[in-house]
Amino acid sequence: MKIATWNINSVKARMHALTAWLKAAQPDIVCLQEIKTVDDGFPRMEIEALGYNVAVHGQKSYNGVAILSKLPFDEVAPRLPGDDNDEQARYLEAVVSTGKGALRVASIYLPNGNPVEDGQHPKYTYKLAWMDRLRARAQVLLTHEEPLILAGDYNVIPRPGDTHDPKGWWGDALYRQETLDAFHALRNIGLYDMFDLFDGREGQYTFWDYQGGAWPNNHGIRIDHLLCSAQAIDTAESIVIDKMVREGERPSDHVPVIGTFDL
16 A cells, blocks of 8 residues: 655645645555645545545635545544644544554644744743644554554654755754654654665655755655554555655645655
């Protein structure tokens, strides 16, 4: 099974890229982020015509997540538990049945968190609180002892090798000690970054800014991740950053990351 994550940066603006990529890559499940549309505005019919079931948790103009699946959904649950007042559409969870049992996936659009202001700005404290809520939810999900894949744009640079300029990025909300501590705390409950299973991964990125010649100069960062339970990581076969999608017409500033699993 191919399970992918992609921050599409407006599904309506990237439909040409999304449909072309779905036809070429043939992923089984896709977790999309930053769809930037309400549920009713999602181009459901065009995606369903390609053989996908569609689950959407949208928001007008901002955020929004979706899951596309060739397998029918057994369960769909929007919103990250832990804060009933949080209206931002950043989390969508679904269960499908594979030939080997249940598989649970979530599409995650973790807050950016900038500006930081020494860790006190509301946007950054929201990011850290959101990460705490994600860890609490993941702890619950891990008790099911089933394949679990939390896929998405984490807005976290885990290691120096995940950016072209570690010194320049240090202190940003994506790459500072409090952020890394929260990310490691999430992983330490029993989640595995699929990227770490495979060697030779220094200098491979998933995001390049539109400004400053970032793409042609390969000035990127790796912030899109597949975090997996033990039951999922045991079936992992390969992971690919579909880098050349960034070359297309009016591309997203992120590219898809595709994990292949024996499920």
